[in-house]
Amino acid sequence: MKLSCQVADVQSNSASTESLEPRGAKPIIAVTMGTSRQGSAVVRHLSKSGIFQIRAITRSPLSKQSELLSKLDNVQIVQGDLLDPESLKRCFSGVHGIFGNTTPTKGWVVGRGSMVRDYEIKQGKNLIDIAKKFADSGTLKHFIFSSVCKPKDPLKSEPAPGHFTSKWSIEEYICNKGLKKVSTILRPVSYFENFDSDLPSVQISETIFPGVVNKNTVWQTIAVDDVGLWANAVFQNPQKFLGEALNIAGEEMTGEEMAALWQKIKGQESPKVRYAMIPRRLINLLEHDIGLMANWIERAGYGADLTQLKNIADELHITMTPLAHWLTKKSYRRTPSKQALMFNLGRRFEPVSS
Numbered sequence: 001m002k003l004s005c006q007v008a009d010v011q012s013n014s015a016s017t018e019s020l021e022p023r024g025a026k027p028i029i030a031v032t033m034g035t036s037r038q039g040s041a042v043v044r045h046l047s048k049s050g051i052f053q054i055r056a057i058t059r060s061p062l063s064k065q066s067e068l069l070s071k072l073d074n075v076q077i078v079q080g081d082l083l084d085p086e087s088l089k090r091c092f093s094g095v096h097g098i099f100g101n102t103t104p105t106k107g108w109v110v111g112r113g114s115m116v117r118d119y120e121i122k123q124g125k126n127l128i129d130i131a132k133k134f135a136d137s138g139t140l141k142h143f144i145f146s147s148v149c150k151p152k153d154p155l156k157s158e159p160a161p162g163h164f165t166s167k168w169s170i171e172e173y174i175c176n177k178g179l180k181k182v183s184t185i186l187r188p189v190s191y192f193e194n195f196d197s198d199l200p201s202v203q204i205s206e207t208i209f210p211g212v213v214n215k216n217t218v219w220q221t222i223a224v225d226d227v228g229l230w231a232n233a234v235f236q237n238p239q240k241f242l243g244e245a246l247n248i249a250g251e252e253m254t255g256e257e258m259a260a261l262w263q264k265i266k267g268q269e270s271p272k273v274r275y276a277m278i279p280r281r282l283i284n285l286l287e288h289d290i291g292l293m294a295n296w297i298e299r300a301g302y303g304a305d306l307t308q309l310k311n312i313a314d315e316l317h318i319t320m321t322p323l324a325h326w327l328t329k330k331s332y333r334r335t336p337s338k339q340a341l342m343f344n345l346g347r348r349f350e351p352v353s354s
Ligand SMILES: NC(=O)c1ccc[n+]([C@@H]2O[C@H](COP(=O)([O-])OP(=O)(O)OC[C@H]3O[C@@H](n4cnc5c(N)ncnc54)[C@H](OP(=O)(O)O)[C@@H]3O)[C@@H](O)[C@H]2O)c1
Pocket: 032, 033, 034, 035, 036, 037, 038, 039, 057, 058, 059, 060, 063, 080, 081, 082, 083, 101, 102, 103, 104, 123, 147, 148, 149, 163, 188, 189, 190, 191, 194
């Protein structure tokens, strides 16, 4: 879909101190938040393509995750902070493309959780202001901003969680700054990886498939690795994607269907799996914005067009990760975890199913 300026429109190895001069003939792509789940997936796919030189941006070039990324072909780890425009100037100098990602996660506070809308907007504005300078100078040819999927029905989209509206406001800022022509917006839905997070009670186990929404809500999800798959495809096909926005999802299932799929993968003779909705009150207490997100998904829902995506994927010869494939590859706990016990405690305050 054409990238509209209306927010309501739904439709690879070196240390950071090394020279950032272009190396060889490969176009350089800078990846912000290069160590994040999303950023590192993008770095891995770009590295595998062999076409690009990659600058993976991190605040901590000596971290374990930075070290792992630095071992990939054509990847250079560079120090940068989305809150520090000067560092971004250095990171973006001479680049052909930028994969721009921002984070709302600031630090956990009782009653609020960790997500702060203004914190993400500040990063987004810095990112776009500096990207614009390089687009104007003619070096930057393609900017991807990773946002979040928009709803099917705009009328149902309010109120939206702060970490969604921050990204849509940043999309708007891209248009207002006149960066649209060289931009592509990718809008991923919820990651499969959320089903297996470290958050209390959000972990697939032998008997539980956890989720934040009602068991009957159709919920679009994606493997975080597929954000890298799409970003790589977008950078390789600028003529198709410049000025466009694309909602991306890999699956569209209810919680009960996902639990049934997990049962099928484990075997029908194995212990019974049930879909377990995390009590909304518990979510609201721990991470308020995720509670708002769960309400939003139940009311509005992500609006990715899976048929259209499949057609584009076929055309580009890329294959998205099915949930069944992701589940087959994962290991899981055979004994109830501490988190599962917490979940059971939470059930005393709110019914699990509706
Ligand atoms: N979870 C989902 O289902 C989902 C779905 C769609 C979209 N999203 C969005 O995707 C984005 C990324 O999420 P994620 O889960 O991939 O991230 P993540 O794994 O939680 O990683 C966060 C990253 O942010 C980096 N970071 C934090 N503050 C920074 C700053 N000031 N400047 C530069 N880097 C900074 C950290 O890197 P260093 O410490 O190495 O600098 C870290 O790698 C978020 O905006 C999220 O809302 C999430």
